[in-house]
Structures are given as structure tokens and as C-alpha cells.
Amino acid sequence: MDLDDLRSFAQVVRHGGFSAAERATGERKAKLSRRVARLEQVLGVRLIERSTRNLRVTDVGREIYRQCETIAEGIDATQAIAARARSQISGNLRIACPPGLARYLRTDVFARFLLLYPDVHLEMHISSQRIDLIQERFDAAFRVDIDTVHDQALTMHQLGRLDRILVAAPAVAAQVAATTIASLAELPTLSVGEHVEHDEWLLMNGQGRQHVVAHHPRFCSNDSATVRDAAVAGLGVALLSSAACSVELQQGRLVHVLPDWRTSEGIVHVLFTARTGMSPTLRAFIDYVAESFPSLTGSTLA
Known part of the structure; x- marks a missing residue:
């Protein structure tokens, strides 16, 4: 069953004839007639009795017309819901x-x-x-x-x-000051993630030189805030986003160590x-x- 056939039938009944429906909708009368005939064929019942001068809606046609009106209301409601969804922030x-x-x-x-x-x-x-x-x-x-x-x-x-930058509590930072990037792994380290056995930090300096720090973290967590707090407690050097520890850096509870080295963004x-x-x-x-x-x-x- 074609929804447009149902609409055409409803328009003909609503306006009282094919010519009136044509004037009201702009749909050609011949096309309306074809749609109604096709709907009758699909349903296997006569919906409209026609003559050259008159048109009469059959009993079953009136019942189907009432259902068409219900369907039309549902379509209008569906379109209204979609329109609200497209426009309302809710x-x-x-x-x-x-x-x-x-x-x-x-x-x-x-x-x-x-x-x-x-x-x-x-x-x-x-x-x-x-x-x-x-x-x-x-x-x-x-x-x-x-x-x-x-x-x-x-x-x-x-x-x-x-x-991401290297940070440590002031006491640990003093130890880092006496070392280089090559020996950083000799100090206690802290990792974000699940790297309790082994982790690697790929660092680079301002000249574009890269260095991999392979280390065995003393402490790791998949929560960077927990790692940050461990660094504040003096447990080791951590590689953290600068945004994650900006407050602690400002307050001096953490120090940016080996500032020439950092990770890719x-x-x-x-x-x-x-x-x-x-x-x-x-x-x-x-x-x-x-x-x-x-x-x-x-x-x-x-």
C-alpha cells in the first residue's frame, strides 16, 4: 500500500470530488484518479462510486477515510516531533x-x-x-x-x-638536578597507565633530539591525578600533562625538572x-x- 495513494484518496473525499481536490492541492485530477484506482486494486474493495456527474463514497470508503485522517494526524505529529528535535536544545x-x-x-x-x-x-x-x-x-x-x-x-x-613534562617534588628534583637525561631511569619513576613491570618515555629536546627513557616504575596508576599526588609525596619523577599539575607547580609542591625535555603533545x-x-x-x-x-x-x- 502506497502512503501517497492513501493521501490522494483522503484529499478527494475531504474536498468532495476529484476536480475540487485538484483545485485545493494542485495535483492533476487524472493523477488523483489513478492513485485512488490503484488503492482500490490493492485493497480489493470499491472506495468511490463514480459517474460523469456524481461521486459517492462507499461505506467501506468512509471507514478507510477515517483511518486516513488518523494516519495523517500521526504523520503531522511525527513531523512536529522531528522539527522540535532539530531545533530544541534539550x-x-x-x-x-x-x-x-x-x-x-x-x-x-x-x-x-x-x-x-x-x-x-x-x-x-x-x-x-x-x-x-x-x-x-x-x-x-x-x-x-x-x-x-x-x-x-x-x-x-x-x-x-x-x-607532557617531567615533574618531581622539590626533594626529588634536587637529585634530578645532579643527573642527566641518560641516567634518569636510575631514579624512582612514576607512570600513568598499567606499566608496573616496564615503561618507556619518548622524550625530545628543543633541538629535536629524541631519547627513550626505559624504566621500571616504582608506582603507576591509570589515574593521572593519583600519579600527580604520588609525585607531590616525593615518590619519584613523573611524566604528566602540564595542565594536570599546573596548580602544584605554581605552589612549589612540584618542580619542572630537565625542562629541555618533554614528550610530543x-x-x-x-x-x-x-x-x-x-x-x-x-x-x-x-x-x-x-x-x-x-x-x-x-x-x-x-
């Missing part, structure tokens, strides 16, 4: 974010977004695990990577970059399923975070 958002990055972005960033859009409900899932957006039904996920390799089914919006991006058909709510969230990111980290948008 509804639920499920966002995944690594623990460290969530702390960099800070809760007040998300709070300001919710205050700006009071009809939005935000679920923030904090996890160091890689989230499958489609399987786990998330709207977007934040990630920090050295490279930009990602699932080709996802769209990536780059927010900016975070560099970590790329901060937000992933989502597709730009086409994206809800205005998710678009508003991504735009808001993109605008807020530089002021939080001092990084520049790419």
Missing part, C-alpha cells in the same frame, strides 16, 4: 571522559553548560577504559592520544593539545558517531567545550 546526553581529563575540564565547566541549557540532563561517565560509543549508547567521548588513530566509523573533533579530541543528523543538544555541548578548552589549558585549537 534532553539527555551520555558523555564518557578519562578521569584525568575530567579533572582538567573541571566540574564547573559542565555545570556552566547545564546552567546555560536548563532543559539538558547530562550523564558523565568517568572511565579510563576505551568506550564503544555505539555499543554502549554514548553520545560522545573525550580522549587524549599522541596520534589521531581512531575508529573510522566515528567523527573526531580536535579540541587542542596538552604537552597529546591531542585532546571528542568523538561522536556522525555529523549528519546530530542533535542540536550534542552540537551545543561540543561547541561549548571547544570554546572553553583554550581558556582551561592555555592550548590553541587546531
Whole structure:
């Protein structure tokens, strides 16, 4: 059954004839007649009795017309729902974010977004695990990577970059001052991730020279804030994002050691399923975070 055939039949009945329906809709009378005839053939019943001068809707035709009106109301309601979804910033958002990055972005960033859009409900899932957006039904996920390799089914919006630097508590920093990059692994180290047996830091200096520090971490965690706190406690040298420890550096609880050496910048991006058909709510969230990111980290948008 063709929906357009049902619409044509309803127009003919509503306006009291093929000629009147033609005038009201602009649809040619011959085309309306063909559609109604095809609908009758598909249903196997007579809907309209015709003569050269008169038209009469059969009993079954009147019943089907009432159903057509119900269908038309449903279509109008469906279109209205879709129109609201395209224009209103409201509804639920499920966002995944690594623990460290969530702390960099800070809760007040998300709070300001919710205050700006009071009809939005935000679920923030904090996890160091890689989230499958489609399987786990998330709207977007934040990630920090050295490279930009990602699932080709996802769209990536780059927010900016975070560099990683070597930091230590003042007492440990004094030991580092007496060493070089070549002997750094001889000091206690702290790692972000699951590297309790072995880790490697690929560092480079201002002249572009690279050096790999292969070391056995004294302490590691997949939460960078926990590693930062361990560094403050004097447990060893850590390689952390400058944004993760900016407060501790300002307060002197951490010291930037071997400042000529750092890692490649970590790329901060937000992933989502597709730009086409994206809800205005998710678009508003991504735009808001993109605008807020530089002021939080001092990084520049790419």
C-alpha cells in the first residue's frame, strides 16, 4: 500500500470530488484518479462510486477515510516531533571522559553548560577504559592520544593539545638536578597507565633530539591525578600533562625538572558517531567545550 495513494484518496473525499481536490492541492485530477484506482486494486474493495456527474463514497470508503485522517494526524505529529528535535536544545546526553581529563575540564565547566541549557540532563561517565560509543549508547567521548588513530566509523573533533613534562617534588628534583637525561631511569619513576613491570618515555629536546627513557616504575596508576599526588609525596619523577599539575607547580609542591625535555603533545579530541543528523543538544555541548578548552589549558585549537 502506497502512503501517497492513501493521501490522494483522503484529499478527494475531504474536498468532495476529484476536480475540487485538484483545485485545493494542485495535483492533476487524472493523477488523483489513478492513485485512488490503484488503492482500490490493492485493497480489493470499491472506495468511490463514480459517474460523469456524481461521486459517492462507499461505506467501506468512509471507514478507510477515517483511518486516513488518523494516519495523517500521526504523520503531522511525527513531523512536529522531528522539527522540535532539530531545533530544541534539550534532553539527555551520555558523555564518557578519562578521569584525568575530567579533572582538567573541571566540574564547573559542565555545570556552566547545564546552567546555560536548563532543559539538558547530562550523564558523565568517568572511565579510563576505551568506550564503544555505539555499543554502549554514548553520545560522545573525550580522549587524549599522541596520534589521531581512531575508529573510522566515528567523527573526531580536535579540541587542542596538552604537552607532557617531567615533574618531581622539590626533594626529588634536587637529585634530578645532579643527573642527566641518560641516567634518569636510575631514579624512582612514576607512570600513568598499567606499566608496573616496564615503561618507556619518548622524550625530545628543543633541538629535536629524541631519547627513550626505559624504566621500571616504582608506582603507576591509570589515574593521572593519583600519579600527580604520588609525585607531590616525593615518590619519584613523573611524566604528566602540564595542565594536570599546573596548580602544584605554581605552589612549589612540584618542580619542572630537565625542562629541555618533554614528550610530543597529546591531542585532546571528542568523538561522536556522525555529523549528519546530530542533535542540536550534542552540537551545543561540543561547541561549548571547544570554546572553553583554550581558556582551561592555555592550548590553541587546531
